Amino acid sequence: DLIVGTEEEFHIAGGSTNTVEALRTVRGNSKATLVCKRGALGAVAFEGAVPDSLDDGQSGEGFPIEVFNVLGAGDGFFSGLLKGWMEDAGWPTTLKYANACGAFAVSRHGCTPAYPSLTELEFFLKRGVKQKDLRNDPELEQIHWSTTRHTRNAGDWSSMRVFAFDHRLQLEEMDGYTLAKGGAFKELCMKAATQVQDGRDGYGILC
Structure with a gap:
């Protein structure tokens, strides 16, 4: 099982504005892996007991980008997280995927159309950040356009x-x-x- 939330959401679920205490309360009610999103600080995962510091959780590489639009940031983050989690990639890699997909979402216009294709994500992770406003990065924009234009209206969503x-x-x-x-x-x-x-x-x- 998996429980994902921002610090504020865990505060609500755990009944405390102290994030560690809130996480420990949630842990007392569930054995699920807890993933706490920390905004610009990235995210941390706890598979077992919650330590005294959030920094002692498992974390993944973050990406210094310009925040342009926060719409869809959480869903973008979750798409990358699910990729790593379902592939059993380990939490450092899984959170790196999540942070990268979230970075694309907040540095571009729109919501779902901003999310990277797999080809684009792999290129970005290999090359890194060249300019913080990803929407104006010509290499990324070319890959994004060429790998998503044929699939935007494709697929069978009837089973979802x-x-x-x-x-x-x-x-x-x-x-x-x-x-x-x-x-x-x-x-x-x-x-x-x-x-x-x-x-x-x-x-x-x-x-």
Whole structure:
């Protein structure tokens, strides 16, 4: 199992604004690998006990780039993380993939269209950062265009059943919203998703 979140999200889940304490609370309720996203500091993974310092977790190489647009950064990060995790690449490599994909997302326009192809990712990891505004890097842009233009509208997505209820800001802006109501709504969403999934493969959630 795998639990991924920002420091703030672990604060909420663990009931403490001390990240180490929050992670330890989550660890007390789950044996899953915990991956804590730390913004510009990258991310750390904990497979067992949570140490006294986040810096003692397993980490991967980060990439110094210009932050241009944060839309889709988390999903981009997760795409790289899933690649490494599903390939059993080890956490340093897995987090390097995740950090790289997140870097592409925040240094380009848009969301999904900004994510790198595998060819582009491999080139970037081998060559490194030449200029911090990746959207203006001519080599990367050429590879991105040439490796994604034929697949943007391709593929069969009919078997993907993903329920997203991670819209915190939109909920907070609604009249009458309270933390208690927001929590109850998300619990209801989770219950519904679990009931529909009913132990079958091919289902996922974004919460």
